[in-house]
Amino acid sequence: MITKEExxxxxxxxxxxxxxxxxxxxSEDMSRIxxxxxxxxxxxETADVEFENINNISNAxxxxxxxxxxxxxxxxxxxxxxxxxxxxxxxSLRG
Amino acid sequence: MSRIKYLxxxxxxxxxxxxxxxxxYLNNIEKQNKTINAYVNVTAEEAVKTAKKVxxxxxxxxxxxxxxxxxxxxxxxxxxxxxxxxxxxKMLQGYYPIYDATVCEILKNQNSVLLGKTNMDEFAMGxxxxxxxxxxxxxxxxxxxxxxxxxxxxxxSVAGNxxxxxxxxxxxxxxxxxxxxxxxxxxxxxxGTISRYGVVAYASSLDQVGAITDSVxxxxxxYDALSIYDSKDSTxxxxxxxxxxxxxxxxxxxxxxxxxxxxxxxxxxxxxSLEEAIKGYQDAGAEIVHFEVPNLHAVLPVxxxxxxxxxxxxxxxxxxxxxxxxxxxxKDIDEMICKNRSEGFxxxxxxxxxxxxxxxxxxxxxxxxxxAQNLRYSIxxxxxxxxxxxxxxxxxxxxxxxxxxxEALIDPIKTYMTDICxxxxxxxxxxxxxxxxxxxxxxxxxxxxxxxxxxxxxxxLNAAYQYEKQTKKTSKTSPCLKKTDExxxxxxxxx
Numbered sequence: 036m037i038t039k040e041e042x043x044x045x046x047x048x049x050x051x052x053x054x055x056x057x058x059x060x061x062s063e064d065m066s067r068i069x070x071x072x073x074x075x076x077x078x079x080e081t082a083d084v085e086f087e088n089i090n091n092i093s094n095a096x097x098x099x100x101x102x103x104x105x106x107x108x109x110x111x112x113x114x115x116x117x118x119x120x121x122x123x124x125x126x127s128l129r130g
Numbered sequence: 131m132s133r134i135k136y137l138x139x140x141x142x143x144x145x146x147x148x149x150x151x152x153x154x155y156l157n158n159i160e161k162q163n164k165t166i167n168a169y170v171n172v173t174a175e176e177a178v179k180t181a182k183k184v185x186x187x188x189x190x191x192x193x194x195x196x197x198x199x200x201x202x203x204x205x206x207x208x209x210x211x212x213x214x215x216x217x218x219x220k221m222l223q224g225y226y227p228i229y230d231a232t233v234c235e236i237l238k239n240q241n242s243v244l245l246g247k248t249n250m251d252e253f254a255m256g257x258x259x260x261x262x263x264x265x266x267x268x269x270x271x272x273x274x275x276x277x278x279x280x281x282x283x284x285x286x287s288v289a290g291n292x293x294x295x296x297x298x299x300x301x302x303x304x305x306x307x308x309x310x311x312x313x314x315x316x317x318x319x320x321x322g323t324i325s326r327y328g329v330v331a332y333a334s335s336l337d338q339v340g341a342i343t344d345s346v347x348x349x350x351x352x353y354d355a356l357s358i359y360d361s362k363d364s365t366x367x368x369x370x371x372x373x374x375x376x377x378x379x380x381x382x383x384x385x386x387x388x389x390x391x392x393x394x395x396x397x398x399x400x401x402x403s404l405e406e407a408i409k410g411y412q413d414a415g416a417e418i419v420h421f422e423v424p425n426l427h428a429v430l431p432v433x434x435x436x437x438x439x440x441x442x443x444x445x446x447x448x449x450x451x452x453x454x455x456x457x458x459x460x461k462d463i464d465e466m467i468c469k470n471r472s473e474g475f476x477x478x479x480x481x482x483x484x485x486x487x488x489x490x491x492x493x494x495x496x497x498x499x500x501x502a503q504n505l506r507y508s509i510x511x512x513x514x515x516x517x518x519x520x521x522x523x524x525x526x527x528x529x530x531x532x533x534x535x536x537e538a539l540i541d542p543i544k545t546y547m548t549d550i551c552x553x554x555x556x557x558x559x560x561x562x563x564x565x566x567x568x569x570x571x572x573x574x575x576x577x578x579x580x581x582x583x584x585x586x587x588x589x590x591l592n593a594a595y596q597y598e599k600q601t602k603k604t605s606k607t608s609p610c611l612k613k614t615d616e617x618x619x620x621x622x623x624x625x
Binding site: 037041042045046048049050051052053061064065067068069071072073074075076078082083084085086088089090092094095097105106109110112113114122124125 | 224225226228229321322335361364365367425427428430431432434435442446449451452453454460463464465466467468469471472475480481483484485486487488489491497498500501502503504505506507508510511542543546558559584
């Protein structure tokens with residue numbers, strides 16, 4: 036059972052703002068789904084080996100060489116209102 | 131002859147120009163997309179530009195590359211430079227990537243003709259394409275039904291003859307299930323063979339890119355073109371085997387594994403279609419081997435835990451600051467990020483992120499995430515063992531045929547359960563294909579799935595091709611082929 040308090044706590048961790056009137060429904064839905072997920076705890080697993088990656092590949096390291104990067108102005112096209120290579124958000128620090 | 135080969139033959143013989151062919155497809159989109167809703171963005175201008183380039187090369191006597199001049203679609207989670215890529219979410223509306231996904235780059239280098247971006251469940255989270263902000267994609271076989279998901283737009287674009295092939299992504303069945311619902315071939319290759327670079331991640335250890343086509347031969351052609359090692363994807367391996375060359379291998383003595391567990395709860399129609407297919411294989415000299423999957427009942431909860439955990443981590447980057455949805459009013463930066471995310475993401479995406487955050491949070495990590503990872507290891511070992519005694523596994527692709535509109539949304543857990551046949555291949559990184567296998571009593575397509583061992587994609591495609599050839603089901607199941615007159619490559623289909 037996931038309580039309403041837990042839903043609020045998880046939402047905070049996930050950086051989501053959940054409406055007060057949605058919490059009850061979310062708590063019910065998530066409890067049902069977690070109950071389903073809980074069924075894995077009935078399985079006596081055969082090995083205590085944690086999965087790492089599918090094809091057992093090890094890390095690949097690139098040579099440390101400088102390559103061209105993307106153009107800053109091009110990147111900033113996805114955020115309106117920017118100038119001089121910066122993007123703008125509303126003032127959020129109070130002096 | 132497969133669709134891709136047929137179109138290239140026409141182009142090379144100059145029976146049709148690439149611009150004419152492209153315009154025929156664009157006309158078909160214009161006519162049908164209002165009803166089917168396969169495309170969320172049609173890139174007509176770009177398409178004609180590429181087609182002109184192809185025509186110039188043909189005029190200069192150049193030999194066509196394997197996918198050159200072929201009109202195709204890309205799922206809207208595949209990054210396309212300067213072409214809006216939304217994942218069908220409010221969060222990414224207005225987002226124009228500044229680079230191409232590797233698969234898109236390969237197709238561009240081959241002069242494949244991109245017709246547009248296809249509809250999907252928001253961030254690929256769903257089985258019916260109904261969580262898209264652009265609304266559901268309907269099934270070209272019957273518009274009372276959905277096309278499936280999450281790559282529903284990709285499937286409908288091919289089934290509705292609005293593309294010769296479509297690329298999708300498959301995290302738990304998102305290529306195979308809509309292919310099954312739309313009477314097409316859907317191939318999810320071995321994890322690592324096709325680059326994921328530039329494909330917006332849902333669950334990185336499960337996601338794979340693959341094609342939806344109307345024949346197995348086309349699936350092999352697309353796979354061979356795309357399975358190239360990519361240094362930009364840390365899990366990329368690629369493949370050097372030409373699966374197309376191996377399609378005609380004999381299947382005499384091929385060991386086909388069958389587990390009763392996959393056949394539980396399926397309808398009589400699906401059961402009898404599959405039994406007929408199994409008999410066909412036996413007649414062709416294949417051997418049937420029975421086996422059990424010890425941890426099959428754990429596969430879905432393991433999938434749920436791992437996919438949600440990875441989603442909550444992957445989607446953490448969407449804060450709406452540098453790009454993406456931006457809220458109107460906020461008090462401070464924390465509220466801004468929370469509001470950007472809550473207003474930008476849909477309900478299903480938020481629910482999966484919350485579940486993922488829960489199973490990763492302190493106090494629950496061991497009971498859920500760690501336990502699921504241990505079980506995933508065990509499941510992979512189980513499949514390794516199974517493939518010691520058989521070459522491919524045969525199952526239904528989905529225990530049901532296409533959902534009616536709205537049906538999949540009524541009970542999410544019931545809908546998750548229908549992924550039981552497709553999810554194991556993602557959990558274990560195996561290649562798996564869905565091929566058309568007849569129709570149910572409502573005239574909706576049935577799919578048969580073949581799963582192979584890692585890096586034995588060629589065996590899966592060979593076995594599927596031999597079935598397709600023997601039954602000649604393609605001509606009956608694909609609505610576009612059904613109405614294709616050999617002289618007209620892209621007829622104006624009325625569906």
